[in-house]
Amino acid sequence: MIRAATLSDAAAIARVHVDTWRAAYADILPKTYLDGLSYEEFGRFWLNLLSKPDTRCVFVAEDEGGVFGFVSGRPRKNFSKGPIDYDGVLDTIYVLPSHQGNGAGRRLVAAVARYFVEVDTGSMLLWVFTENQPARRFYESLGGVLVGADGFDLGGVWVNEVAYGWRNLGVLVEEV
Ligand SMILES: CC(C)(COP(=O)(O)OP(=O)(O)OC[C@H]1O[C@@H](n2cnc3c(N)ncnc32)[C@H](O)[C@@H]1OP(=O)(O)O)[C@@H](O)C(=O)NCCC(=O)NCCS
Incomplete structure (x- = not known):
């Protein structure tokens, strides 16, 4: 089940965030950095973010065992990184x-794409x-197209990143 997150999801989202980072980035980020991630710190971050629901969307995926996934997104009004036409x-x-x-x-x-369409945000x-x-x-596989490349320092390590863009969210929305 996918649903909008509430303030009470902050701790569960933080656990998924930290655990999935450690698994997914074991070969990308330094072990010391990943070991240093804190559920409490991430929990405070998500609590703060969830207390401003008018600026973005957060959805969680959950089953009988609780929250096992999440996504967040926002209109890019004050966000300059990457091509401006998204x-x-x-x-x-x-x-x-x-x-x-x-x-x-x-x-x-799909949940984020639907949110964007609802708030008149036609690309991402x-x-x-x-x-x-x-x-x-x-x-x-979801139709994203490479639209940018950048890099930044994270925990003392330079990491490169690329941007994927969707000009039209229609196909994504249909997945809900
Ligand atoms: C990336 C991530 C969010 C995808 O979520 P997921 O639930 O595993 O993906 P889905 O099962 O919804 O996959 C959807 C489609 O993507 C494709 N896909 C997903 N993972 C894939 C992979 N590793 N290789 C190729 N295709 C893949 C599949 O074609 C799938 O289509 P199908 O349903 O027709 O088989 C999840 O795997 C994850 O959290 N990974 C670790 C953290 C991470 O990298 N997050 C992104 C940070 S930018």
């Missing part, structure tokens, strides 16, 4: 390793680590 940005999407490959990611992207982009090949294949 109106929305999908900021984060994470599904626990135990639940990957079952269609939840596709449905979470996202950034992904260049080395994160599984996620890149996921975005390409």
Whole structure:
């Protein structure tokens, strides 16, 4: 089930965020950096973000075991990174390793796409680590097109990233 997140989801989202980072980025980011991630710190981040629902959307995927995935996105009004002719940005999407490959990611992207359409945001982009090949294949399977490249320092390591864009969200929305 996919639903809009509430304030009470902050801790569960933080756990999924940290656990999935550690699994997905083990070969990309330094171990010391990943070991240092904190559920509490991420929980505060998500609590703060969820307290401003008018600026973005957050959806969770859950089953009888609780929240196992989430996505967030926002209109790109004050966000200058990347080509300017994409109106929305999908900021984060994470599904626990135990639940990957079952269609939840596709449905979470669809939920954000539907939100964007509802708030008059007709296109979107996202950034992904260049080395994160599984996620890149996921975005390409959803019709994302390479539209940018950048890099930044994270935990003392330079990481490269690429942007995927969707000019038209219609196909994504239909996945819900
Ligand atoms: C990337 C991620 C969000 C995708 O979610 P998911 O639930 O695993 O993906 P889905 O099961 O919805 O896959 C949807 C489609 O994408 C494609 N796909 C997904 N993962 C793929 C992979 N590793 N290789 C090739 N295609 C892939 C499949 O074709 C699938 O289509 P199908 O349903 O017809 O088989 C999830 O795997 C994840 O959290 N990964 C680790 C964290 C991460 O990299 N997040 C993105 C950061 S930018």
